[in-house]
Amino acid sequence: MPLTLLIFLLMVPGFVVVGVYLERKVSAFIQDRLGPMEVGKWGLLQLFADLLKLLQKEDIVPTAADKWLFLMAPIVIFTAIFAGYAVLPLAPDLxxxxxxxxxxxxxxxxxxxxxxxxxxxxxxxxxxxxxxxxRAVSQILSYEVPLGLSVLCVVMISQTLDLQVISYQQGIYSPDTNYLFGLKGLGLDVTQVGGFLTWNIFRNPFLLIAYIVFFIASLAECNRAPFDLPEGESEIVAGFHTEYSGMRWALLMLSEYGMMLLVSLLGAILFLGGWNTLFPNLGPVRLADWTSGEPGTIFGYLSGAFWLLSKALLAVLVQMWVRWTLPRLRVDQLMYLGWKVLTPVGLVLFFFSGVWRLLGV
Structure with a gap:
């Protein structure tokens, strides 16, 4: 537990450093410009320059504000998001x-x-x-419904709430993956196949759609475009953090990027095999044996963390791609998508996942 806590304490700020720079460069590439180039080689020191600027800014509390609510809000937001990392399986037995x-x-x-x-x-x-x-509260509460339904689809199929068990079920160490769609009828032992073929999006034909619902809902949970209405600068002057400055504003931004990584890691664990390798065990060379490593070994920890973070960072890149590609939705469009599209789809997927499990396909 202390080792994992230390890893995540270093991972979240480290991801912010990489994520902010990466988002600036990705947005610049999409918009056919260079992005930060002046501070350091390729603009690598731009974030540290911004951090130095934020450290020098005065921490202003408006005179008419409720002081304790105003000061505690960024801490509550960051604590809630960071506490979510406590149950994430970073690697086998870790x-x-x-x-x-x-x-x-x-x-x-x-x-x-x-x-x-x-x-x-x-x-x-x-x-x-x-x-x-x-706007933020109504949006997040609305999109928690389809997000929860998509997660329950995985719980229904896996029959567990333990994220580590869900990860094991999607890899070569799982004894309960013989109902993989399409391979059971061929008489193949899926535990000997492994790799991406045992990920949840392939184990059940409905879970691929569930992952799409999960990804869209997670964008709204993170207040990311095209669901960034709470922070739409051109309409409502930066949203709920209008009055914040200096390091308290930076803590709110740290929380946003921490949430991006958290939902990406959760999506990778639930749908994309978690820390398992994508290489299947086909033929005499068992690729997954030496690309995943055995549980409990240093190589197993490093390899498992590598695969999990690679999948999560790929999802983060897609989040950035979506932000700089799609226009911001109106409030009525946002609510329509959440309540009249994603929620009914989530209910149907949940029903079919239950029937799939009951039939023991």
Whole structure:
């Protein structure tokens, strides 16, 4: 537990350093420009220059603001998001708390950031901040429904709330993957196939659609475009964090990028095999044996973390790609998509996943 906690304490700020620079470069590439180039080689030191600027900025608290709500809101938001990392399995036999109800805990603890957003908007005593907070809360609560349904599809198929067990079921160490769609009828032992063929998006034909629903809902959970209405600068003056400055504003941005990584890791664990390698065991050369490593070994830890983070970072790149490609939705479009499209689709997927499991396909 202490080792995993230290890893995540270093990982989240490290991801912010990489993520902010990467997003600037990705957006520049999409828009056919260079991005930061002046501070350091290829602009690599731009983030550190921005951090130095933020450290020198005055921490302003508006006179009419509710001081304690205003000051505590960024801490509540960051704590809720960072606490979600506690149950993530980083590699075989390497996870935080190892809670048997990790999925339930994660969805519950992350929801607390809604309280922090409302604290930030109300405590600022600014109508624009309050409007932004209300938009954020209504958006997040709306999209938690389809996101939860997509997660429950995996729980239904896997019959467990333990994220580590879900990861094991999608790899070569799982004894319960013989109902892989298409391979059982061929008489193949899926535990000898492994690789990407045993990921959840292939084990059940409905889980690929469930992952798409999960990904769209996770964008709304992170307030990422095209669902960035709470922070639409051109409409509502930066949303719930309008009155924040200096390091408290930086903590809010750190929380946003931490949430991006968290939902990407969760999606990789639930749908994309977790820390398992994508190479199948076909033929005499068992690729997955030496690309995953045995559980409990240093190579197993490093290899497992490599595959999990690679999948998560690929999802983060898609999030950035979507942000700089699609236009921002209107409020009515956002709610229509959440309640009239994604939620019914999630309910249908949940029903079919239950029937699939009952039939023992």
């Amino acid at each position: 996870s935080g708390s190892g809670a048997a109800v990790g999925v339930y805990y994660l969805l519950t603890i992350v929801s607390i950031d809604v309280i922090g957003l409302l604290m930030a908007g109300w405590g600022s005593n600014n109508k624009y901040s309050l409007f932004g907070a209300m």
